[in-house]
Amino acid sequence: MKDDTITLDHGSGGKVAHQFISDAVLPLFDDPALRCLDDGAVLETRGGRIAFSTDTYVVDPVFFPGGNIGDLAVNGTVNDLAMCGAVPLYLSAAMIIEEGFLRRDFDRILAAMQKAARTACVRIVTGDTKVVPKGALDKIFINTAGIGVIPDGIHVSGGNARIEDRVLVSGTLADHGITILTLREGLRFESSLQSDTVPLNHMVAEMLENFGRDIHVLRDPTRGGVGTTLNEIAESSGVAIRIHEDRLPVKAAVAGACELLGLDPLYIANEGKFVAIVAPEIAFQVLDMMHAHPLGGDSRIIGEVVAADLAPVVMITRIGGTRIVDMPMGAPLPRIC
């Protein structure tokens, strides 16, 4: 056993694996449910509606400005639960590691997961570690699944957008995707580029407590970006969505990188932003609340829901023209999250 790398034995279920879990994992995620080391976690629940979500994170590179695959994996599932209107409570963490991965890198990833879980106020209660032979996997992938409780009276769904609703985004677009892409391609436009990975559950909880059923849709525009997300919502709700180019918040460095690379920030992944579709009469109050939140300073009302238009999603351009915002065929950017 080499202490500085992860070996097949770390994922074997034998002595080395037990020692590894006891030394590296349990001290960071000290939780009564996890400590039992039974085949699953036993948790008390109150009944009612729960949200259940899963995502695997395969981002390359594993470390990037603003975070690493560990906090990305925790925040991602926390956010998916929040987008269901749920208060995220419990997460599973399943690590899939290539033999030879550096132990110190693994520890950095775990530390980021611990910190992210604490920030989001979720418990990591069950997990799994698989180590595969060198070449069977590129470095490390992480799956997280999560459970959250949906408060009574909350009903958000991609199918709930109504005509005249307003469309808000909680901040600047494309930060995560452009950061990963420029890093991977060895491009160095701007040292200011940074992933936006954060847990959105606290801001969402505040919105739902105050505005309840008037919040109709919540969705985090990760893979596919805001453009794809709006198309999904328009389709699920049987409506059209009109957005305004001059209201889209994009950082100058991100806009510059997009222009140079010929990419549209509307289709680039975000990891710390959400789209909210809300009743028109509360839109400005919601915006004020989002502005007051530390993670929502750049929030904007970017558009409105209409009965029908040229296409499910259209954009009024800066010069007053109309552009169809289609769903892309595929993704130009694999392993972005």
Added chain:
Amino acid sequence: MKDDTITLDHGSGGKVAHQFISDAVLPLFDDPALRCLDDGAVLETRGGRIAFSTDTYVVDPVFFPGGNIGDLAVNGTVNDLAMCGAVPLYLSAAMIIEEGFLRRDFDRILAAMQKAARTACVRIVTGDTKVVPKGALDKIFINTAGIGVIPDGIHVSGGNARIEDRVLVSGTLADHGITILTLREGLRFESSLQSDTVPLNHMVAEMLENFGRDIHVLRDPTRGGVGTTLNEIAESSGVAIRIHEDRLPVKAAVAGACELLGLDPLYIANEGKFVAIVAPEIAFQVLDMMHAHPLGGDSRIIGEVVAADLAPVVMITRIGGTRIVDMPMGAPLPRIC
């Protein structure tokens, strides 16, 4: 887009990915929660205790006698929930696929997942698909997480073994591990070798309904086999476990393969068997019930819990000697499940 292989676009979140989910996945797993295609599934619960578990399946080869990675992934998490004393209800399925994987192989895997979910009476309610560039992953890995409900009055845990309890196994040892190993190494001892992957939840539910709190420990001896599992239980419960070599059920073909390869069936993975540690007064009744179940015909009482012995787990050999059954350091067999 090539219809016969999985491409990066299938995991992109764009049009191709949406079409793929609509065509390949939704018809097989038709479920109201899944059909919403929101960021997670919304589910009704009654309150009380739930079990939550996760595992990633990285088995190589993906197809093997007795099953494939798909039913293995469903049965594995169903069984982990059952081992917590829970009735498994909901599963997530997160597919991680190498670009170029054959579409027909993917469809076979999905079909096996569908069939396994139906057999186990669980709903696959949420999922994720990631496709990574060729070389970043060997073929396909699947993560499943699951939620089950623990009936009132049931308390099984690795820490609950008591002195004088009896130790049962629900069938023959090492079938899964030896099947994968011989297949992978191109060895052909016996055409009869077959993985034992099955869902154990129905048999476990019957035991728990009839014997309730007298069932103290349930554990499925997957990675590390029965030898490792018994060591974990002995440690968690602060007891010793004595087993009897002449009572261990091992198929002749498996025993032969183990002998030839110098492997001990006690340390080889099972995917359709469990260890139960039960109060002594009900042991024979439990055994009768297991024998009457279609999946428990080869069940045996293999040993008993004692206060202390030479080691946490000892075996009385066929010739009447005593052998220490230690926890192995690592695993001789990566990617077995």
